[in-house]
Amino acid sequence: MKKGKKLYEGKAKIIYATSDKNLVIQYFKDDATAFNNQKKSTIEGKGVLNNRISEHILSNLSQIGIKNHLVKRLNMREQVIKLVEIIPIEFIVRNVASGSITKRLGIEDGTVLKEPLVEYCFKNDELGDPLVAEEHIYTFDWASKKELEKIKKMILRINDFMIGMFRGIGIKLIDFKLEFGRIKINGKNEIILADEISPDTCRLWDSITDKKLDKDRFRKDLGDLIPAYTEVAKRLGILHEQSNISAVNVTKLSSIKRKRK
Numbered sequence: 137m138k139k140g141k142k143l144y145e146g147k148a149k150i151i152y153a154t155s156d157k158n159l160v161i162q163y164f165k166d167d168a169t170a171f172n173n174q175k176k177s178t179i180e181g182k183g184v185l186n187n188r189i190s191e192h193i194l195s196n197l198s199q200i201g202i203k204n205h206l207v208k209r210l211n212m213r214e215q216v217i218k219l220v221e222i223i224p225i226e227f228i229v230r231n232v233a234s235g236s237i238t239k240r241l242g243i244e245d246g247t248v249l250k251e252p253l254v255e256y257c258f259k260n261d262e263l264g265d266p267l268v269a270e271e272h273i274y275t276f277d278w279a280s281k282k283e284l285e286k287i288k289k290m291i292l293r294i295n296d297f298m299i300g301m302f303r304g305i306g307i308k309l310i311d312f313k314l315e316f317g318r319i320k321i322n323g324k325n326e327i328i329l330a331d332e333i334s335p336d337t338c339r340l341w342d343s344i345t346d347k348k349l350d351k352d353r354f355r356k357d358l359g360d361l362i363p364a365y366t367e368v369a370k371r372l373g374i375l376h377e378q379s380n381i382s383a384v385n386v387t388k389l390s391s392i393k394r395k396r397k
């Protein structure tokens with residue numbers, strides 16, 4: 137498959153065309169942004185880890201019947217994905233209150249919610265991804281009622297699966313963000329899971345210590361982001377337990393391999 141021209145560059149990823157009009161390449165950058173782009177940095181190795189972690193989670197979701205855009209991982213930083221028409225909503229799933237909800241509603245950080253809470257944010261950087269109601273989604277035709285009902289069912293299934301998967305490796309799934317897209321499969325319109333699921337898009341706390349193993353390490357200047365993401369990857373069984381290869385070394389190794397080819 138041939139890599140074509142750049143179609144889109146986002147904050148953490150780049151999308152390239154391919155020789156197949158239905159497939160694109162998703163490249164994971166090392167860039168980190170927070171607070172609507174006000175805070176920016178480059179963290180070497182982050183893209184490599186997110187590529188691996190997202191591949192792992194999306195492949196597992198596929199096995200339990202959650203259709204998603206992942207076709208295959210190509211290399212350390214790239215994966216082939218299905219081209220979808222993204223629904224312009226960020227679906228935020230919360231099991232424990234943290235982040236924006238604590239400020240918006242004055243809820244204490246760490247409050248366990250009695251059931252998962254799904255929030256909708258309109259994907260618009262200029263407006264700072266504002267929270268919207270279900271009625272806004274219908275009024276502005278961002279998604280139909282039928283589509284939203286399907287998405288809500290998928291979200292709860294994804295949440296159940298991910299809570300269990302992370303619980304098994306000593307991690308609490310506090311909250312996360314999902315995106316969905318439209319695609320035609322055998323002439324039929326379908327909704328599939330898109331984007332990435334990684335420590336960039338989830339809040340993950342160690343079950344015993346509550347240590348943050350996610351992008352809050354960057355947002356809150358806690359440092360040690362790469363060791364935290366590496367820890368998540370190791371516990372998921374993606375990196376060998378005894379391996380001391382840091383993501384930075386992984387990046388260097390991959391470029392050495394490329395040069396040798």
Ligand code: 5GP
Pocket residue numbers: 226228234235236237265311312313336337338339351
């Ligand atoms: P909050 O609304 O508390 O800022 O975020 C809730 C959850 O959704 C967090 O896990 C956060 O990482 C994720 N999230 C929300 N918006 C974005 C976004 O624009 N980009 C990324 N990477 N994650 C987001």
